[in-house]
Amino acid sequence: MKQITHWINGQTWVGDAKRRGKIFDPATGQQTGEVDFATNAEVEAAVAAAAAAFPAWRATSLAKRTTALFKLRELLATHVDEVAAILTSEHGKVTNDAAGEVARGLEVVEFACGIAQLLKGEFTENASTGVNVHSLRQPLGVVAGITPFNFPAMVPLWMFPLAIACGNTFVLKPSERDPSASNFLAELVAEAGIPNGVFNVVHGDKEAVDRILTHPGIAAVSFVGSTAVARYIYETAAHEGKRVQALGGAKNHMVVMPDADMGDAAEAAVSAGFGSAGERCMAASVLVAVGGCGDELVERIQARVARLTVGDGVNADSEMGPLVTVEHRDRVASYIGIGEAEGAKIAIDGRNHDVKGAPGGYWLGPSLIDEVSVDMRVYTDEIFGPVLSIVRVDSLDAALELIERNGYGNGAAIFTNDGGAAQRFETEVAAGMVGINVAIPVPVSYYSFGGWNDSLFGDLHIYGADGVQFYTRGKAVTSRWQNIGQHHASLAFPNATASEKARDESEG
Ligand code: NAD
Numbered sequence: 001m002k003q004i005t006h007w008i009n010g011q012t013w014v015g016d017a018k019r020r021g022k023i024f025d026p027a028t029g030q031q032t033g034e035v036d037f038a039t040n041a042e043v044e045a046a047v048a049a050a051a052a053a054f055p056a057w058r059a060t061s062l063a064k065r066t067t068a069l070f071k072l073r074e075l076l077a078t079h080v081d082e083v084a085a086i087l088t089s090e091h092g093k094v095t096n097d098a099a100g101e102v103a104r105g106l107e108v109v110e111f112a113c114g115i116a117q118l119l120k121g122e123f124t125e126n127a128s129t130g131v132n133v134h135s136l137r138q139p140l141g142v143v144a145g146i147t148p149f150n151f152p153a154m155v156p157l158w159m160f161p162l163a164i165a166c167g168n169t170f171v172l173k174p175s176e177r178d179p180s181a182s183n184f185l186a187e188l189v190a191e192a193g194i195p196n197g198v199f200n201v202v203h204g205d206k207e208a209v210d211r212i213l214t215h216p217g218i219a220a221v222s223f224v225g226s227t228a229v230a231r232y233i234y235e236t237a238a239h240e241g242k243r244v245q246a247l248g249g250a251k252n253h254m255v256v257m258p259d260a261d262m263g264d265a266a267e268a269a270v271s272a273g274f275g276s277a278g279e280r281c282m283a284a285s286v287l288v289a290v291g292g293c294g295d296e297l298v299e300r301i302q303a304r305v306a307r308l309t310v311g312d313g314v315n316a317d318s319e320m321g322p323l324v325t326v327e328h329r330d331r332v333a334s335y336i337g338i339g340e341a342e343g344a345k346i347a348i349d350g351r352n353h354d355v356k357g358a359p360g361g362y363w364l365g366p367s368l369i370d371e372v373s374v375d376m377r378v379y380t381d382e383i384f385g386p387v388l389s390i391v392r393v394d395s396l397d398a399a400l401e402l403i404e405r406n407g408y409g410n411g412a413a414i415f416t417n418d419g420g421a422a423q424r425f426e427t428e429v430a431a432g433m434v435g436i437n438v439a440i441p442v443p444v445s446y447y448s449f450g451g452w453n454d455s456l457f458g459d460l461h462i463y464g465a466d467g468v469q470f471y472t473r474g475k476a477v478t479s480r481w482q483n484i485g486q487h488h489a490s491l492a493f494p495n496a497t498a499s500e501k502a503r504d505e506s507e508g
Helices: 041-057 063-078 081-090 096-110 155-166 179-189 207-212 225-240 262-278 294-306 326-342 395-407 419-428 464-470 502-506
Strands: 002-004 006-008 010-012 018-023 030-037 123-126 129-140 142-145 167-174 199-200 219-222 242-246 252-256 284-290 347-349 368-372 388-394 411-413 433-436 470-481
Touching: 002 179, 006 179, 010 041, 018 081, 018 129, 041 129, 041 142, 041 167, 041 199, 041 388, 041 411, 041 470, 063 081, 063 096, 063 155, 081 179, 096 155, 096 411, 142 207, 155 167, 155 179, 155 219, 155 464, 155 502, 167 207, 179 199, 207 225, 219 225, 225 242, 252 262, 252 395, 262 284, 262 294, 262 388, 262 411, 284 294, 284 395, 294 347, 294 368, 294 388, 326 347, 326 368, 326 388, 347 419, 347 433, 395 419, 464 470
Parallel strands: 002 030, 142 167, 142 219, 167 199, 219 242, 252 284, 252 411, 284 388, 368 388, 411 433
Antiparallel strands: 006 010, 006 199, 018 030, 123 129, 129 470, 347 368
16 A cells, blocks of 8 residues: 655655545555645645745756756656556556646646746836836745646646746645655656755645645645635635636537538547546537537447447556546436436436446446536536537527536537638637637647636636746836936926926936
């Protein structure tokens, strides 16, 4: 049984854990370890280590920070398979999907390697006579990240590489359900030569989170998780005067127009609906069939799912693994019955799918629920599992209206061969990330990731240029190095209506 504990000030921190969580292998249902839950003491220790490391780290040259980030990039690239294996063993996702997760996180490290370019300020010469103005972006101090179970490597990597590249120090509180990847990342950070205390990990649950939210030594909080918790994080941390970005849940619509290539659309719906067992915030969970293309989509999806291998993620032929916990599997499975009771048609029942895996695993095959209407819970709730609903509508207008009214606004996709329809969709759809013939439009690291409405609380999206803005604060400097010693007091502001000569005189 592995024992996972905190990582503080560059080393494993064996505290006096009063509470612990259990870690399971979702493919077998066996407990494989325990994770210590932080109390105030461990959060204090992590924040103290991060605060102590901050002055020297923010003073470290961009050249040295960049060198360390390049090293981290190399280490991560070398260890992709090990990180992927950890993800599969605790989350359950299949190994090639887990490797893809690490690759998407690695992209953000690569983006952070360009921090010298990203932090460049502005300069204006001679704003007034002999007066120059320039701007700086400076780190905030100690910042924190709180992350969900479904991307135990990628979501922390969305946050900390850029935060530390900007000169901050970091405290991560990962999901207690699959905590090991964070410690592995912490070891790589140390091996990359990033000083002790710059990156710290505290494990735990709400108790640790609440201390982070109210800790006066933490300047900003990045959160990714469910909408209810995101709203709570946003409100609590903002009330404490912190900068906050809180990314929440989703109900992503994939619209299929009648002119789309139906083969492509059906394949994309299967990948986006059932990849990672539907436990992706950008998973397609509602397929919107426009203008009578629903029957063909259902038939094609049924044919593909009949050949889809559900099994232990470590097996190379598994396309979909188990769900993360037994409770989550049971909750997701219950929606098939709920949909049926609400009058929808179960076109594929995942409870009957053959599974190549141990009997104790948290299995559920892909499900397709047809003839779903917007008042049904299978439509309104975020199910977060391999359950895809189909809503049939007559027009693009109706599809856009559905998305507008849904409440979430993470991702939305359209499949079409009509450029006009695609352009209208891009302009009008109420979502932060849009795919055109791309079912999972997660932006590359040099754009930013974020949804609208109940999918994000805060102003700035995560990583990319928004990430640099989030993890820095601006400063504008006005300076004069000419005519020193010739200052004449004037109590008036420089006056826009006065002549240049008068202004020069008033500024001395
Ligand atoms: P979650 O909200 O249950 O947990 C997220 C984090 O918050 C964890 O670290 C957890 O320990 C902590 N937490 C849980 N309950 C808390 C509480 N009451 N008070 C304080 N902290 C609490 O989410 P999850 O189940 O781990 O992840 C799945 C959810 O995350 C889904 O809703 C999914 O859509 C969302 N998600 C969103 C994005 C995005 O980018 N928008 C990305 C990934 C996941």
